Amino acid sequence: AGKNEFKVKFIREGKTYDAYGKAGDTLLDVIINNDLDFDGFGACEGTLACSTCHVIVPQAEFDRLPNKPCDEELDMLDLAYDLTKTSRLGCQIEISADLDGIEVTIPATRHDARG
Numbered sequence: 001a002g003k004n005e006f007k008v009k010f011i012r013e014g015k016t017y018d019a020y021g022k023a024g025d026t027l028l029d030v031i032i033n034n035d036l037d038f039d040g041f042g043a044c045e046g047t048l049a050c051s052t053c054h055v056i057v058p059q060a061e062f063d064r065l066p067n068k069p070c071d072e073e074l075d076m077l078d079l080a081y082d083l084t085k086t087s088r089l090g091c092q093i094e095i096s097a098d099l100d101g102i103e104v105t106i107p108a109t110r111h112d113a114r115g
């Protein structure tokens with residue numbers, strides 16, 4: 001990884017995937033740019049319409065995410081399956097030096113709120 005690249009570790013169905021991105025990339029961007037084949041993830045392309053980008057963040061990183069969820073994100077999270085107290089939408093989390101090495105869990109089930 002170059003000096004502007006930060007690491008994200010995705011955990012999905014018991015497997016881990018190392019990925020890299022730049023400051024300002026969302027977790028959805030990182031998944032796309034690293035060609036991770038997470039079927040159905042990010043179906044609305046980050047427009048806060050689907051909840052398929054639901055991720056679970058460790059408490060420590062969750063507490064220091066710079067942006068709190070907006071009302072639209074909270075509405076979408078209400079529709080996500082396997083919701084936890086540290087759930088967010090992956091299209092709304094931007095990586096940064098502060099989050100370098102973050103481990104993000106992707107729930108096994110997905111719900112596309114667009115029906």
Ligand code: FES
Pocket residue numbers: 028041042043044045046047048049050051052053076089090091092
């Ligand atoms: Fe659809 Fe995030 S990609 S809400």
